[in-house]
Amino acid sequence: MIRGLIAPILSPFDEDLSFDQVTYNGYAKHLLAPGCWGLAPFGTTGAALSISAAERQLALDGLGQIGDKLVRSDS
Numbered sequence: 001m002i003r004g005l006i007a008p009i010l011s012p013f014d015e016d017l018s019f020d021q022v023t024y025n026g027y028a029k030h031l032l033a034p035g036c037w038g039l040a041p042f043g044t045t046g047a048a049l050s051i052s053a054a055e056r057q058l059a060l061d062g063l064g065q066i067g068d069k070l071v072r073s074d075s
Contacts, residue, residue, distance in 0.1 A: 004037030011047030011059075019055050021062040028063055039063075 009031065012023040028039055041063065042048035042056055051059070 002038070005035070006038035006040050007031045007036045008040045008043040011042065011051060019051060019059055021059060024059055025062060025066050028066075 009024060009027050012020040012027070014020045031039060041060060042051070048056065
């Protein structure tokens, strides 16, 4: 069952317009810390249209690499 707030993650870019994975992972942690129940990578912010499918996959893989740090302690 889905419950609680599922928040989109903003898609950060470096000055050279490459995807900023470190900041993206930080946003994910920041959203989950106060109580979000889930994340919607590339959801509703429109960034998915600015990022190639390969870049989106790399970003999701990057979140997967820190997955143990993204699990809520009260879930």
